[in-house]
Amino acid sequence: TQMSQPKHLSSYLSSSGSDSMKIRNCRAAVVCLVPMCVLLLTAVIVLCVHIYTKSTYYTEKTNQLLTKLTEERNELINQLFILGKADEWIYYQFSFYYMSNVTKNWTESRRDCLNRGADLIIINNREEQNFVMKNTVKREFWIGVTDSDVENTWKWVDGSTLTTGFWASKEPNGKREENCAVTYLTEWPELIGWHDVKCNDAFRLICEKSIFPLIQRETS
Ligand SMILES: *[C@@H]1O[C@H](CO)[C@@H](O)[C@H](O)[C@H]1NC(C)=O
Ligand SMILES: *[C@@H]1O[C@H](CO)[C@@H](O)[C@H](O)[C@H]1NC(C)=O
Ligand SMILES: [Ca+2]
Ligand SMILES: [Ca+2]
16 A cells, blocks of 8 residues: 555656656655655654653743742742841842941850851952941951961851952961951051951951852752
8 A cells, every 4th residue: 555655646646748757757756755754744743742741841840940939039038027127137249247236256256147047257259348348337347267277277157268358468467366357447548458366355246148048958
């Protein structure tokens, strides 16, 4: 039956012509066309199946993403509510900040931040440093960096190593005596910036809570 159809078709197509050459050409064309049609159809089906599975895959993915995003949003709203309630937190560039009014040593200050669901500030760049300067009074504030473990290897509270900081000129200078750091805003320009000081001294603190751990926890 496979061969009968091309034969029939070709004879139909060449019904007006008496030229056998024409018939042969037509037959050859049909013989070629039929597998091509089959191939094309197969391709279409494969493509359809592909698109179908892909679309269901994407629908699933989209739903997952939507659920995740909704959860994220709710969590963020929750967080905003908790932090906003205190009305002491400032939002800037994906982080919330809290500047204290009371003074404590570095360890106690860090504990204070942790109790607030945050940690001592990690100053990542010049913009963040400028933000801190703009939002603090002319005092020293603890920041989350210390070289208590290894002299002159300053580690942030998240375990990362400080590369370049915003140290005041001639700082850090305290060797083993001064292993914790404050950011200092003062009228003396040469003293503006970070200072290493004694960890047991009492200063105000800056807490930072990034919104990224929240998102990372959700997506992992
Ligand atoms: C710090 O607290 C005292 C009272 O405990 C208050 O009078 C003062 O205004 C506060 N300062 C700031 C900068 O919030
Ligand atoms: C920090 O202050 C607390 C409470 O005053 C004290 O118990 C602790 O020993 C101090 N820590 C350091 C490292 O000085
Ligand atoms: Ca930071
Ligand atoms: Ca110093």
